[in-house]
Amino acid sequence: MLKEERQRTILNEVELHNRVLLTDIAERLDVSIDTVRRDVKELDTENKLRKVHGGAISLAFTSPTAPNNNTYALQEKINIAEKAVSLLKEGSVVFIDGGTTCLELARLIPQRLQLTCFTLSLPVAMQLLSKPNVEVILIGGRISKEAQIAIGASTINELTAIKFDYGFIGTGYVDSLHGLTEFDWDIVQVKKAVINASKKAVLLCISEKLNSQHRYKTCDINAINTMITELDPSNNLLNLFRNHDIRLL
Amino acid sequence: MLKEERQRTILNEVELHNRVLLTDIAERLDVSIDTVRRDVKELDTENKLRKVHGGAISLAFTSPTAPNNNTYALQEKINIAEKAVSLLKEGSVVFIDGGTTCLELARLIPQRLQLTCFTLSLPVAMQLLSKPNVEVILIGGRISKEAQIAIGASTINELTAIKFDYGFIGTGYVDSLHGLTEFDWDIVQVKKAVINASKKAVLLCISEKLNSQHRYKTCDINAINTMITELDPSNNLLNLFRNHDIRLL
DNA sequence: AGAAAATTTGCTGTTTTATGCAATATATTT
């Protein structure tokens, strides 16, 4: 195995799980601990990760951007984000919504993938700044303090002039019958606009939210092209969604 | 578990609940109390939190000045920001530029002051989110990775439709003769638009930048209404600016 | 292709760091 490959593997591991142990990775790659240590040292001096006693941690872990350790159900969300990343193709023009799941998606975009990403979300935009090959376009507007995204008429207006290859969106609540719903009216308005502006709308949603609903409706479930949960697509919990014309991932 | 992970967890806990008990966290992390104690001690000397008898508390808890990291010439910038804050009046509609000085201004806006703040800067917008009485409006656009602000035609276009009471701006270089100049052309374009959109343009600038210049020109010094440095307005270094019709603060 | 040079890798012994434990001291509470 080439040094490059090894270092790539280490980096992937770090980006994915925020950390690695030298011993683990040495065993997995079947090289001596010294080699791994040297690799990590190099990657550290290249500022690709941060070497610490016993292993290495992601830069995101230390830097101001996203010290996301208290995200609820982080593992599930990472799982979802990984599936979403697999949809991305070189040169795609995509929209990434706010919320912790979408933030994970932003975080897991591979360094070398060239993309144009639109977003309404401040944290997502911040996260994307660390991706050298991603052009970041923030759609501005009045900022919602809780959701940390742009909302309001001017925002919606801007959205009408764009078409995304994929719109990756989250939702507060989802139900096979009542579709996507939210607690907040303003948020529903921008989400509607996003879905309209997306050739394909991809819903990222942890299974815990399935079969829940709230006051304001964003769209019918049919408006969603692909739905990603942390579950296996064949899981029984998804049966109700299988009837609709939705791709499950 | 790596030491850094542990410390991260402790920090999160502190930031979240403003305090932790050493015994609690030791049990949760399944390490000895000594280890936690040592971690907390380290974090304390790094000024990430404050160690107290039996546990640790958040910095925000002790000092009103938030946990600021490693800004260059921070004290000067705080000084400038404080003067700028004194210009703010209840209900003002202002623009706040990017850069560390302006970020300090955003940070120092009093909690109870009611304002409408426009900005192009992601960090400034994030900072403003913690101000309950500030309406934050982010002007969107293509995001400059280095400057972390929105740039480009659509951004400039949006700026033409607004008038701010005050536009608080920074600059890369300033000179009494050559005016405000920058290293980056795109940035000059948006700054021009901001100055146009401001009834009064207020320049925030540490004295170190006085009498320096660069390639692209933002505006003449006369376009600036008020100039704030960390120096006393009577300081000799400001003599060259006194001739112009500028208010020094 | 084959030799020489440069790089990479694994191994050795040594040094440093991290952690837990116990004894003692200090602070806090009742």
Next chain:
DNA sequence: AAATATATTGCATAAAACAGCAAATTTTCT
């Protein structure tokens, strides 16, 4: 003041980092 909880110190152990060296591999050059 006594009882309890928390801090400090020194020490022992294990794990990890480091430095130097030699074997193995890759690259470069003829």
